[in-house]
Each structure stands twice: as C-alpha cells, then as structure tokens.
Amino acid sequence: MxxxxxxxxxxxxxxxxxxxxxxxxxxxxxxxxxxxxxxxxxxxxxxxxxxxxxxxxxxxxxxxxxxxxxxxxxxxxxxxxxxxxxxxxxxxxxxxxxxxxxxxxxxxxxxxxxAHPLAVHDPYGLVLFYLALGATILGFVGAIQTRVNAQGMTLRAEVGWDLGRSLVVALLMTIVIGPVLGLESFPVLPVWLVLAATMFAASMVYSFWRVAIGGKWALLPTWITFVVIANPSSGGAVAPQLLPPFYEFMGRWLPTGATVRALRDITYFPGQVAVEPYLVLGAWVLLGAAAFIVARRHRFGSGPLPAPAVKREERADEIDATV
Known part of the structure; x- marks a missing residue:
C-alpha cells in the first residue's frame, strides 16, 4: 500500500x-x-x-x-x-x-x-467512463473473490466461472444504467458484450499473475495496469488530446481506453463505429486468456489446484494434538 x-x-x-x-x-x-x-x-x-x-x-x-x-x-x-x-x-x-x-x-x-450532445443526465460525459472503470475493477476483484472462496477449481471451471460472472455482472450493469435509471440511452446487447469482454480480460490478467507470481503479489501488477495507468489514460474523463503524451499513447492500447471508445461509438456514433477499439479489446481477451491457460497448465496442470500449504505453526499444533 x-x-x-x-x-x-x-x-x-x-x-x-x-x-x-x-x-x-x-x-x-x-x-x-x-x-x-x-x-x-x-x-x-x-x-x-x-x-x-x-x-x-x-x-x-x-x-x-x-x-x-x-x-x-x-x-x-x-x-x-x-x-x-x-x-x-x-x-x-x-x-x-x-x-x-x-x-x-x-x-x-x-x-x-x-451536433452530438451528451445525455441529459450525463452533462460531462462520465457515465460511460464509470461503466468502463467498474467493469475493469469488478473483473479482477471478482477473480480474486473466486480464487479465495472457491479453491480447488479445475482450469475449465476457473475460466468458465470468470466468463459466466462477467456476462451476468455486465448485463446487470448495462440494464441498470440504461433502461432502469436512464442515465444513458444505448442498445443493450452491444454494450453488454463490450463490458463483459472488459471484465473477462481483467479477470484473466489477474489470474495469470496469480499463477505466475503467486496470490500474494498478483494484485500489484493488475492494479498498476488497470487502475494506475489504464483508467486515467482512457480518455473517458479527459479527452485524449488533453492528456500528457504518455497517457494519450497508453490509452489507445489498454483495455479501459478501448472500452470507453467502443461505448462512445455505440452510444453516440452508431453509424461511425471504429474497428480499432474492438481489436484492442479482443487482443486483451485472447492474449490474457491464453497466457493464463498456458501458465496454469505449465505449473499446475488442468486439474484442481493443490491445497494451500499448511502453516508451520498449524502443523506443530496438529502434531501436539495427536501425541
């Protein structure tokens, strides 16, 4: 900290x-x-x-x-x-x-x-940014909760649960912000899929680091990537041309920036949807999942993860109790 x-x-x-x-x-x-x-x-x-x-x-x-x-x-x-x-x-x-x-x-x-006014309930254009921000944070936080509370899952179960959780949470976010509260007016299906892809990418990146460097340190590179760099450089709160050069460059290639641009196109420019944000987001999904799967198989195989090592003090207590 x-x-x-x-x-x-x-x-x-x-x-x-x-x-x-x-x-x-x-x-x-x-x-x-x-x-x-x-x-x-x-x-x-x-x-x-x-x-x-x-x-x-x-x-x-x-x-x-x-x-x-x-x-x-x-x-x-x-x-x-x-x-x-x-x-x-x-x-x-x-x-x-x-x-x-x-x-x-x-x-x-x-x-x-x-020519393209913002929604009445979003005069500063921040709702789409908050959606992208929430999707990234909930993506890796959900992965943390899964690994802590559901140990012993197989590789297929881990990936399947992360994907299912991403789809469900992203759908709820989309429906609440859109049809329920009316903060933005957008088509539900494409926004749902974009947010689900963002959440899944964040969960896969965290899962990779958890396998590669261990659960104790996995949050650090994930937090730096998604929260420290990707979110402020996304162009959601401040336009890219108003950001320092480093952030302007990074925002184009990180998932949060791709999510913000995709959501903006879907909501306000449906006839001018750019391909690049989807390619960037898709690359993070595919590469993140591939990196996690390869690392998981290499270190632990595809079966359930081994139980965490018992602390030395606990083992001593167990030995004393059996004597």
Whole structure:
C-alpha cells in the first residue's frame, strides 16, 4: 500500500489534474486566410494547442465531425460553430469558451450548436467512463473473490466461472444504467458484450499473475495496469488530446481506453463505429486468456489446484494434538 497509494494519486493527478490541449483538430470551412486567423485566436498563448483543418464545404466538414476526426467545425460564412460534446466534452468546453474571441476576429457572431450532445443526465460525459472503470475493477476483484472462496477449481471451471460472472455482472450493469435509471440511452446487447469482454480480460490478467507470481503479489501488477495507468489514460474523463503524451499513447492500447471508445461509438456514433477499439479489446481477451491457460497448465496442470500449504505453526499444533 505504501507504493500503490502514491502511484494511484500521482497518476490520476498527472493525467487529469491540469488538462492541456495539444494539436486538437478542429475544422474550418473557408480559405486559408480564415484558417490562419482561427489558428491565431485559438492558440493565443502561442503553444500550438489546436490544429485547424480547412474544408472546402460544410458537408465534408460535418462528415469529418461525425467520424470523430475533428472536435468542432467553424463556418464563418454561415456564422456557425458546431461542436461535438460526445467526442470530448472537455474539448467542447474549451472551444466554446473561445467563441467570443473567434467572433471578434472573424467579424461575425458565431451561433453555437452541438451536433452530438451528451445525455441529459450525463452533462460531462462520465457515465460511460464509470461503466468502463467498474467493469475493469469488478473483473479482477471478482477473480480474486473466486480464487479465495472457491479453491480447488479445475482450469475449465476457473475460466468458465470468470466468463459466466462477467456476462451476468455486465448485463446487470448495462440494464441498470440504461433502461432502469436512464442515465444513458444505448442498445443493450452491444454494450453488454463490450463490458463483459472488459471484465473477462481483467479477470484473466489477474489470474495469470496469480499463477505466475503467486496470490500474494498478483494484485500489484493488475492494479498498476488497470487502475494506475489504464483508467486515467482512457480518455473517458479527459479527452485524449488533453492528456500528457504518455497517457494519450497508453490509452489507445489498454483495455479501459478501448472500452470507453467502443461505448462512445455505440452510444453516440452508431453509424461511425471504429474497428480499432474492438481489436484492442479482443487482443486483451485472447492474449490474457491464453497466457493464463498456458501458465496454469505449465505449473499446475488442468486439474484442481493443490491445497494451500499448511502453516508451520498449524502443523506443530496438529502434531501436539495427536501425541
């Protein structure tokens, strides 16, 4: 705990304590001169925080916004500023805060609209992040509880129980957050399967470490991977372009980030679902399960695990009792 506690606080503070935009892509409809003006206004501090992408017409720019290639579209001719809060609420707020300065520089009053607004009960876009966070933590915590309270399971029973538990818990989470409480409006089946895959991946990673280095230390690498690094870098609480470079990079390839992106696509961009998050999440599921199965078979075989060694003091007491 002396190591994990400071790591946890430091990681979340470094990742999300002071979000700073870096090369955040926003679109502008118009000529290069307007793009240069907008770049100057948005980067008033001179830190090149925004990357302004010119588009020839509004339809092309809107298509890029819908595909989450950019976070906003500025159309001076139409006096329009179009945001996409679902792509990143933190970025949307920064761009919206810059609207008065943009209007003055462009000589018009920009009317702000949100092409992909967040749910009424989730104005900061955190519910999907909390779902991903809960799935990862419950995944490996459930695996810990299984190994502690159901010792002597075969390899098939361990994998089957972890899979079944992941499916049941993920379904309950999906139904409660969606249809029951109405915090988000999403299709139940795909969200359920994504959360179940996340939970199963976390349980397999913990199970591998438990076999590889023992139950006493297995939680440490699992906690560091999923909680200390993956969760703050997921892009759920702070958009990826506002994270430090290390977290922005790691979030793309860790399961929590893949889960957040998959849930966001399913919920807000059903017609623009990206393949990458599913490939990343699928890789963690397959590699985690394969690593656990291989390690388990190599060390203990496929049968029930051996009973834990009896402590020396207990053995002495048993010997005394038989004398």
């Amino acid at each position: 002396a190591v994990v506690g400071p790591l946890f606080v430091a990681s979340y503070s470094l990742a999300m304590g002071d979000p700073v935009p870096r090369d955040v892509p926003i679109g502008v409809v118009g000529d290069a001169g307007q793009a240069a003006t907008i770049t100057t206004v948005m980067d008033a501090a001179g830190s090149e925080t925004f990357h302004v992408v010119p588009f020839a017409d509004p339809d092309t720019a809107r298509a890029a916004l819908d595909a989450q290639q950019i976070y906003a579209v500025i159309d001076p001719a139409a006096s329009a500023l179009t945001l996409s809060s679902a792509s990143g609420s933190s970025v949307a707020r920064i761009v919206e805060d810059g609207e008065p300065a943009l209007s003055r520089a462009l000589g018009t009053t920009l009317v702000t609209t949100d």
